[in-house]
Amino acid sequence: MTSSVPTISLGDLEKFLKTDKLLVMEFMSSTSDPCKFMKPKLDSIANEKGHIADFCALDIDNKDIKRFAQRFRVEALPAFLLVHKRWIKKRVVGVDQDELKKAIDNTNEQIRNKSA
Numbered sequence: 001m002t003s004s005v006p007t008i009s010l011g012d013l014e015k016f017l018k019t020d021k022l023l024v025m026e027f028m029s030s031t032s033d034p035c036k037f038m039k040p041k042l043d044s045i046a047n048e049k050g051h052i053a054d055f056c057a058l059d060i061d062n063k064d065i066k067r068f069a070q071r072f073r074v075e076a077l078p079a080f081l082l083v084h085k086r087w088i089k090k091r092v093v094g095v096d097q098d099e100l101k102k103a104i105d106n107t108n109e110q111i112r113n114k115s116a
Contacts, residue, residue, distance in 0.1 A: 024049075027074045029061050052104070
């Protein structure tokens with residue numbers, strides 16, 4: 001299975017932020033074992049939840065992305081920020097895929113309820 005979650009640069013982030021869908025931003029490191037463990041799980045979640053959320057990964061091994069992550073107080077990996085219209089709605093840290101799925105569903109429900 002090919003990766004469905006693109007690892008992007010900061011320059012590419014803008015196009016992801018322009019969507020009206022929920023955005024799941026993963027802060028990860030290509031050298032981190034927990035991040036490597038979570039990668040196929042995140043790809044699976046992205047395939048399952050792609051109709052309600054967009055997904056991207058930011059590798060903190062890049063010094064610019066590391067500074068960007070520090071602005072959001074990312075202190076442990078993998079870290080997921082659920083963003084809607086440039087606002088952080090929820091943070092999830094760790095490799096619990098059920099917790100991440102639940103956060104995506106709950107956040108999407110909150111967004112839909114505010115739009116109704």
